[in-house]
Amino acid sequence: MSEISTRHQTGAPQNLxxxxxxxxxGMQPSEIRALFAVASRPEIVSLAGGMPNLSALPMKMMASVVNDLILTNGTEALQYGSGQGHPKLREQICEVMALEGIRAHPEDVVVTTGSQQALDLISRIFIDPGDVVLVEAPSYVGALGTFHQYQASVVHVSMDNDGLIPDALRDAIKTTRAAGRKIKFLYLIPNYQNPTGVLLPADRRTEILDICRKEEIFVVEDNPYGLLGFDRPSPNAMRAEDSENVIYLGSFSKTIASGLRVGWALVPPSLKDKLVIASESSILCPSNFSQMTISNYLADQPWRDQIASFCELYKVRRDAMLQALEEHFPASATWTKPGGGFYVWVNLPPEIDTKLLVPKAIVAKVAYVPGTAFYADGLGSWQLRLSFCHPTPERIHQGVAALGGVIKQEIERRSSNKLN
Amino acid sequence: MSEISTRHQTGAPQNLxxxxxxxxxGMQPSEIRALFAVASRPEIVSLAGGMPNLSALPMKMMASVVNDLILTNGTEALQYGSGQGHPKLREQICEVMALEGIRAHPEDVVVTTGSQQALDLISRIFIDPGDVVLVEAPSYVGALGTFHQYQASVVHVSMDNDGLIPDALRDAIKTTRAAGRKIKFLYLIPNYQNPTGVLLPADRRTEILDICRKEEIFVVEDNPYGLLGFDRPSPNAMRAEDSENVIYLGSFSKTIASGLRVGWALVPPSLKDKLVIASESSILCPSNFSQMTISNYLADQPWRDQIASFCELYKVRRDAMLQALEEHFPASATWTKPGGGFYVWVNLPPEIDTKLLVPKAIVAKVAYVPGTAFYADGLGSWQLRLSFCHPTPERIHQGVAALGGVIKQEIERRSSNKLN
Known part of the structure; x- marks a missing residue:
């Protein structure tokens, strides 16, 4: 690499x-970005990222899938494909969605570069600057970032341990509209939500669908974790109950491999053309190489068993984290008890600022994401997200113990400050 | 696939x-979309699409590259990666760009899902509705689509057989600014332009760079075909001469394989953070699987020889097309003589409408893209683009002969109509 010059650091043009x-x-580096850079150091136990754990994925099998793909069908796999996505994969996606009660036609599926791209395209189609998007409080940081980039105004709707509260949704719609503002859609993650890990029960799904249908508000159902239920199967997807008002987002990032970047949107027929055109303008077409790898994997490998292996792997880690929290966190802390997915959400006493605590946690060799990252409005200062998906159970124990120590020390420091 | 229901065709909501x-x-299906569907039928000689010809790519070698990648580095290749792109690939991209005189630092490279995504992100960062983008007349249909989606106003700048005309650029800038409009950037394809195949000579590159620097207009240099010069090497990239005012877009779609969807932007340091943030919001991160496949290919395979093989393959097809045009096209037609790339641009007598001629060409079993597709303003009605990249030389002969027949017939029909 001898020809590479040293970086030519010029200042920005004055009127840039x-x-x-x-x-x-709004395109400013987030505070989390710096955190993730630190959290990736090997000496730190990262309870911060949401990286799937690939140790359950047999690499020999994956290597043989891609090897066979190129040898038997290389000229298609390495060529441009359809903007909507590979026809065979779209059929198989319908089979995957059938596991959660969805009856869908491949013609209504649009394959995307991860479901993040689907979120981006949906935003592109619907959001004018100032439009309102309703989201859970708290919600996925990547969705908030996308809505922000389309200059949406995010209105959070309260949750409890059973997810989004229907009455809070009614109130939010009423208040928003009374202020003369346009609501474009409700974005929610009904299964093992990011960041809280909670599950929306079936009756609430129905109630929320009814509210949104009546109020003519599309529901964007983001479901990356639906097949990762540890204790019992998840309820049917919301899309299973309403094919006209629900935009469903799915992903292979958590059930096969995130590095392939394959997700999808299942949309009402009236939205499909715009979604495809928006996607073509954004990336021309999704990768045939990635799509056909997944397609051949689904066709030839025991993928349902593979998902069961992932569930087992994550369940052990979830159990380790919950046990470690019981052992090491202070009595004044509370946390969710997720039945699946990747995350536990922790509430600390309100005087604790979890963002200010990050440097102390890093010194204690543990990383997490402070709660404010998951709100558009600055809330969440005494909350935090812990991921149990990636480290070993032993490392989870070690990290939670270290963090518990940091938190207890902070609580003591504050209470002794008060006494003095 | 027995569980898939028949498609539930509901009407769109009334106020959708x-x-x-x-x-x-603006997200409306284009006329070209229908054309490409027809052109992909096996009995049609497609001179329409820009699909690279993969017959020169040794599939055994590619299969072994991906097989080894997964076996030796699967947990990284199948995992989320960096939003900016894989660090090693970004170094190698600098090596590739060095072939065209560019000295760049990997820190200023952002890997994208094809260079189309780079175009989308640049548009996202710069274009407010109504802003002006200057483009060649004619220009790449996919760029026009993206600019349209960001509600830009496209102003075409005249070309001749040596590409964009500097004086026409000066005029366009003056006229646009006199009308009180904001110019965001000049978009151009200096090497073997799509759709005309023409090459911008070195002296014009310098002159255009000087104009744009002085006028504070960024230059977006799109260069997918730069390494595909058949007769002599291309001049240095414009970015080689100006690292502060040029945004350079590159792609592996034409030199390795388009199905991997890996392109990149090389940007002035002051733009890099915004580009990465925009990309993360759009797709989280580009595919490690695709990026590392390319990285290992570049590291271990004779990629320069491979590009030479592609050049040889395309040169034979270019020669076949030019010869067939001489033999079969009417004397009143003119066309460009590209020194590289994929395309020949044809001018017919102005009374011929190339869009209306498409169905007749399809009946004669040949497809092309009518000229209007490459203009934002309805021009190009007597022009058309022919691609020589994909069919065999024999099929190119056959297709050009058929099309020549259709055109001659149309000219005769019109002149006999005039006489009657």
Whole structure:
């Protein structure tokens, strides 16, 4: 690499900010970015990221899948494909969704570069600057980032241990509309929500669908974790009950491999053309190489058993984390008890600022994501998200113990400060 | 696939259009879409698409590259990666760009899902509705689509057989600014342009760079075909001469394989953070699987020789097309003589409407893209683009002969109509 010059660091042109689009003002590096850089150091137990654990994936099998794909069908796999996605994979996606009660036609499926791209495209189609998007409080940081980039105004709707509260949704719709604002959709993650890990029960799903249908608000159902229930199967997807008002987002990132970047949207027929056109303008077409790898894997490998292996692997880690929390966290802390997925959500006493605590946690060799990252409105300062998906159970114990120590020390410090 | 229901075709909700964002009004299926569906039938000689010809790519070698990748580094290749792109690949991309005189630092490279995504992200960062983008006349249909989706106003700048005309650029800047409009960037394809196949000579590159620097207009240099020069090497990239005002877009779609969907942007340091943030919001991260496949291929395989093989393959097809045009096209037609790339651009007598001629060509078993597709303003009605990249030389002869016949017939029909 001898030809590479040292980086030519010039200052920005003086009037650069005025040359950007208005939306670019919001494109600022987040605080989490720096955190993840630190959290990836080997000496740190990272309870921060949501990286799937690939140790249950047999690499010999995956290697043989891709090897066979190129040898038997290389000229298709390495060529441009359809903007909507590979036809055979779209059929297989319908089979996968059938596991959660969805009856869908491949013609209504649009394959995307991870479900993040589906979120981006849905935002592109619906959001004018200032439009309101309703989201759970708290919600997925990547969705908040996308809505922000389309200059949406995010209105959070309260949750409890059973997910989004229907009455809070009614109130939010009423208040938002009374203020003369346009609501474009409700975005929610009904299964093992990111960041809280909670599950929306069937009766609430029905009630929320009824509210949104009546109020003419699309429901964007983001479901990356639906097949990762540890204790019992998840309820049917919301899309299973309403094919006209639900935009469903799925992903292979958590059930096969995130590095392939294959997700999808299942949309009402009236939205499909716009979604495909938006996607073509964004990336021309999703990767045939990735799509056909997944397609051949689904066709030839025992993928249901593989998902069961993932569930077993994550369940052990979930149990380790819950046990470690019981052992090491202070009595004044509470946390969710997820039945699946990747995350536990922790409430600390309100005087604790979890963002200010990050440096102390890093010194104690543990990382987490502070709660404010999951709100558009600055809430969450005494909350935090813990991921149990990636480290070994032993490392989880070690990390939770270290973090519990940091928190207890902080509580003591504060109470002794008060006494003095 | 027995569980898949028949498609539930419901009408769109009555007020659906009002629920979309303003930009969605422009998301309409193009006429080319239908054309490509027809052109892909085996009995049609397609001179329409720009699909690279993969027959020169040794599939055994590619299969062994991906097989080894998964076996030796599967947990990284199948995992989420960096939003900016894989660090090693970004170094190798700098090596590739060095072939065209570019000295760049990997820190200023952002890997994207094809260079189309780079175009989308650049548009996202710069274009407010109504902003002007200057483009060649004619220009790449996919770029026009993206600019349209960001509600840009496209101003075409005249070309001749040496590409964009500097004086026409000066005029366009003056006229646009006199009308009080904001110019965000100049988009151009200096090497073997799509759709014309023409090459911008070194002296014009310098002149255009000088104009844009002085006028504070970024240059977006799109260069998918730069290494596909058949007769002599291309001039240095424009970015080689100006690292502060040029945004360079590159792609492996034409030199390795388009199905991997790996492209990149090389940007001035002041733009890099925004580009990465925009990309993360759009797709989280590009595929490690695709990126590391390319990285290992570049590290272990004779990729320069491979590009030479592609050049040889395309040169034979270019020669076949030019010879067939001489033999079969009417004397009143003119066309470009590309020194590389995929395309020949044809001018017919102005009374011929190439869009209306498409169905007749299809009947004669040949497909092309009518000229209007490459203009934002309805021009190009007597022009058309022919691709020589994909069919065999024999099929190219056959297709050009058939099309020549259709065109001659049309010219005769029109002149006999005039006489009657």
């Amino acid at each position: 900010e005025q040359r950007f689009a208005a939306r670019a003002a | 259009e009002q629920r979309f964002a303003a930009r969605a009004a």
